[in-house]
Amino acid sequence: MADLSVNICGIPFKNPIIPASGVFGYGREYEQYYELSRLGGIATKGTTGTKRTGNLPPRVAETPMGMLNSVGLQNPGIDAFIANELPHLLACDTVILANIAGSTAEECAEVAAKLDKTDVHMIELNISCPNVRQGGAAFGTSCTAASQVVAAVRKATSKPLVVKLSPNVTSITEIAKAVAAEGADAVSLINTLLGMRIDLRTRRPILHNNMGGFSGPAIFPVAVRMVWQVANAVDVPVIGMGGVMSGEDAAELMMAGASAVQVGTAIVQDPYAPLRIIDELNDWLDSNHIASAAELTGSVKPW
């Protein structure tokens, strides 16, 4: 049994596998399948200042080795999250990363300030949602806007702040450097790639929002590349994600530079995916005589 524990920004994780924001709701649906304490952490559904109803359906389309989604940050708002969901999550004996988003820097800061008064372990600021018109990716695709929103949120909280980055940019390393300079304690990447599918019969895009976020194993090589680039560009820890389906994928993303790994689409397919990936990572470490998962981080030997 390898030592799977990792530490990010001083927060101990019992293992590096974390359900990614959006696929796991606030955890309740998965408790019927297993105890959430088995997970390294949980990144909760993106939560905004006020309730959002989300986008018109259809909100999902299958693609070769992946999927598109355009949920549009449907959530009950931060007050309902803190009152109705957070106490339960904090009793689950796992690290809670509260994922937050907003249309303006002020909204993001206001949400962070409310969470600052709670016992949540970390805040993950989403500056990369491709499915909302304002905020979301608009923050994450310009260094200036990214800096401004991170600076505002940084002022609002002393919690460890993870900033979730968009891959839909010319240079993700520039964005990563900008948010680290404004006080981000860690970065997580990659959010979904912007994609689109069309129904040939109706000539309508399958998603009602026309475009949506592309995820799943098809994007895994992009995630490995961007995690590697960002890990080499900033001094803060990197939480990697993007199409991880197996323990070996998780090991690969850690070698590229990730300190922990989020799992999204694999859970949409199979609720047990995070547990299977934890077991597979452990088995891979054991069979390769590696004592600790943390040793993997950044251990790639580039040419």
Next chain:
Amino acid sequence: MKQDKYTEKLTYSVRSMEQLTAAAWSMVIECPDVAAKAQPGQFVNLLPDGNFTLRRPISICGIDREQGTLRIVFEVRGKGTAALSQLRAGDTVNMLAPLGHGFTLPAKETRAILIGGGIGTPPMLPLAQYFGANAVVISGFRNQDAVILQADFAAAGAKTILCTDDGSAGRFGLVTLPLEEEIAAQKPGLICACGPLPMLRATAAIAKAEEIPCQVSLEERMGCGIGACLVCACRTVDPDGTEQYRHVCKNGPVFNAEEVQW
């Protein structure tokens, strides 16, 4: 298929497979734990073998607790359902089930009109078996070649009324005409429906006008199937008039017709 202890929990054996029409298949799955819990109107979420990311939600057509089996009837619509149609007796299938909120059933003595359109017909069979001779099943299909399950409905003791869009079998035309006739003959205590949206909308409108409780089974492109990922959104309206999205996989697939924002 991966074989680890987690995948094993979701792995079931196909007992039999039968082709009903050019596109429709009937599969019986050995799953005593699922059959013991399953309710009419719930669904199963099947992951086809191969490079598929999403599961395929399919409504339950039969629940046999003694045999420990479920029956599903599905239509080949794309590559995923085509892969599922290749399964044969003895093969295994990766299934998450039973899922969703099914029909809320009044006493068996209630006169119930069950409306099925095309591949929306299968979830009506457990209801026909429940209501027996008190059920009237009105099913509509494109044409004679697409007709399924009529013998099953008759075996359940239900009165069956068959309609086709081109008149090649049963009555010519839409299911709503015999629905209105049956209501006029004797007002039912419940209408249940599953099928294309225009059919559901028309059925709900008739039920509302006649003040008959109506439950509809809806369809939407689905993700996790358990209510977490929020992709299978359906516009609903609360009694106080507030509109909101509910989710077909968890709040449904069966909704009270008056909850749905048609």
